């Protein structure tokens with residue numbers, strides 16, 4: 001197992017439509033293990049393969065952070081070639097962040113509940129009915145394999161403000177890197 005480097009917004013891999021997975025082998029399962037490890041290490045609740053620089057349709061989600069009291073892994077899932085096949089008409093707004101866009105957060109409106117279909121890492125069909133945070137995390141990660149970021153789902157005005165803040169954060173990171 002290995003913790004992978006998480007790529008940041010600006011890397012073109014995050015904007016590509018990722019490739020379907022066609023081979024369900026040990027290599028795929030090793031990638032999934034690394035993705036879980038990387039996600040937990042970064043204290044995230046979801047991760048998509050493009051975020052580790054791999055343009056494949058693979059996502060992992062665990063809406064319950066491991067350090068939380070009683071944090072079981074009952075909702076921990078890895079979905080290969082995930083597709084939202086149904087979404088509730090009812091939506092709700094909640095703040096979202098992204099491990100590839102550290103420092104930015106914004107309210108995003110999404111369906112409350114979704115049905116997601118795909119495969120598990122062994123190639124078996126999986127169907128997941130998810131709502132609230134679990135459903136939101138699945139939608140956010142499935143967006144990633146389509147090259148979509150949460151910034152694309154906020155108003156143009158808010159996006160401009162967020163991008164301005166992002167440029168400032170990037171400049172700060174570049175300055176820090178030079179000092180080292």
Ligand code: NI
Nearest residue numbers: 097098099100
């Ligand atoms: Ni994200």
